[in-house]
Amino acid sequence: QVQVVESGGGLVQPGESLKLSCIASGATFAISAMGWYRQALGKERELVATESGSSEFRDYADSVKGRFTIARDKAKNTVYLQMNSLKSEDTAVYYCTAEEWSSATTYWGQGTQVTVSS
Secondary structure (H helix, E strand, O other): OEEEEOOOOEEEEEOOOEEEEEEOOOOOOEEEEEEEEEOOOOOEEEEEEEOOOOOHHHHHHHHHHOOOEEEEEEHHHEEEEEOOOOOOOHHHHHHEEEEEEOOOOEEOOEEEEEOOOO
């Protein structure tokens, strides 16, 4: 069973930066993609950013383009999310995902809270 663990969340003021980290462990097959989702209070979960290994494909939500950057270390099954110029609307629980290529199964972390407030 693949275990996914996020870290790095916290309370920051508008305009500040924060970096999230995620590690996927216990995979039987190669992890083909990792990414980040978020869910704000009262809203549905939405895609923030993803990166696929072999294709070097990156995808970002329109609301975070130019502010957030995803980076992945394939050898360590680790993914990062650098968040700059944070806004109050970025407040949410951020979830890390890891996809195992053979089974096409997506594993989810427990989430880490990011709160942007003055």
